[in-house]
Amino acid sequence: MFTLAEVSKSYGGKTLFEDVTLTINREDRLGLVGPNGAGKSTLFKLILGHEETTSGQILSQRGATVGFLPQENAPVGEETVLELATSHLHGDEFGTFDGSLVASAKRILKGLSFRDADYDRPARTLSGGWVMRAHLARLLVQAPDLLMLDEPTNHLDLETLLWFQEYLETYPGGIVLISHDREFLNHLVTGILELRNGQLFSYSGNYESFLEQRAAREQQQLSAFKNQQREIARLQEFADRFRAKASKASQAQAKLKQIARMERIDAPEAAAATVDFSFPQPESSGQRVMTLRGVDFAYGDHVVYRALDYQAEKGERTVLVGPNGAGKSTLLKLLAGVLKPQGGERDPGLRVKIGYFSQYRSEMLDPSRTVLEEVFDTPRLIRETDVRALLGCFLFREDDVKKRVKVLSGGEKSRLALVKLLLDPPNFLLMDEPTTHLDMGSIEAVIAALTDFSGTLIFISHDVYFIRALATKVVHVNAGRLTPYAGGYDYYLEKSRATSARVALTAGLQNGRPVEPNRPPAPNPEQQRRDQRSQKERREQAADARRELGAQRRQVATLETDIMRLEERQSALSSELQKPETYTTPGRTVAVNTELKTIQNELSAKINAWEAAAARLSVMEASAT
Ligand SMILES: Nc1ncnc2c1ncn2[C@@H]1O[C@H](COP(=O)(O)OP(=O)(O)OP(=O)(O)O)[C@@H](O)[C@H]1O
């Protein structure tokens, strides 16, 4: 359908890739992979004729239909969701709406988790991710001969992703897709194209098999490289030895020419940069970070939560799992204060500073600024060396930092947003799919940063690797109910007896209740008697430790309440000082000032006590686990 002959592309003298030669056939199922910024999206744009090649040719088969899903910013106008899904797109204009497609459009929209009520909604009222979904529906409805999808799973939650994956498995046409999602690629593709270091390599098989072949190829390249280096050394030695002798001078020259003529084999590149950087840390928050008490929330008449209680504690790294539509993102937004509870209360703890990162966080960047300008736009005083080190961890090189945000690739924008966040982190981070758009190297950098993070993290992700690396607590969200698991992802898997790590992410629990773990077999009675005494002692010791821990937690909490009260009183008094009538009431200013002074003293004593108590608590907690 497409033939690329020696295609090259550069931007302002910088070569993105060179001499790419490739044929795409009607029955192909190809995955295009490679690090952020390698030029994957650009290659798609060249194939589609949205951008010009710098050199080389692209031929397309006449009459073949192609459907394209861009990585970001799909067009949207006044049309409804259903109209969008049934329309033919010409350039950026919506063409005819085809009534005969309504039935299949509804089926596909449903699969992509739209609700019936959404069909007549104007598409521009949808959030960015849902606009992309509506476009994805449009492509599937049209069923072109070739689908070209640029990171289609970025906009999907896991349940929808599984539906989509199944749909594509039986898709009649060809598919070329860009993705960083290994499992998705493994299910779908029969060939991998890898864009790396300016070259395109093709491999047959799925992603797993690509990794094996690439490792073998690198091994081969390494030994070829070593052989060549040995040969060069031998020739060079010969030339050096005989150059001085007149009788051998011409032979020496010949050897040097031989070296010069050799087609050099490159050394295989070193593994991705490792993270060697200590991340800035936020100021410490109170032990109790956030409480939701009896919170109600509904979208129209669709009730998501009724009388919801939730408590976030300092230092937890919690992942929210559960089926699509169960309310994970809603919970995150309620905690963040982006959505307001319609009943009950939301109560942040002491000195909690919230950072909420939606899947579309890169929309918060200013397209006209450069990478460096964007990073320095933060209230915190940051050192240039830190900035450069952190940019380096996230694989921004020297010449990348002068680029404007608007030319950055999807992954580069996501990485920039993360760098900004990590340079001045709030102490309570709420993140919705933080790894979207990121390649493997950058995901490792995020994991390193968040492992170091001393604040509290609550996140949603469908990347099992990422979750395993980070989560210290799992909260299963289902039908408005929360079931906490006080352990990492594998602990949750064991407790919920899930069959697969990925499916468990969206699993509902059996009978709405967590399944009991397997009990260990009972020991024999004699053993039991022998164990009993020491068991009793151990139990008593554990109980003591728990009591102490409980007392310490209460002490910290009491101090926090005291501090909050004092701070409230302090601000009430300060605002009284702003009012003219304070000064006209005899003796009032003196009284206010005296009380303020007392409060300030009390406050600093309480804060000192709190800091000591909180520090002791964290030591106790560390030794309790
Ligand atoms: N107009 C431009 N001027 C300069 N550089 C550009 C321009 N457009 C794109 N680039 C650069 O070209 C590189 C390739 O971008 P592209 O969007 O193709 O990457 P990608 O492989 O799709 O990456 P990602 O995985 O992050 O989506 C990026 O480094 C980007 O900054």
Ligand SMILES: [Mg+2]
């Ligand atoms: Mg891209």
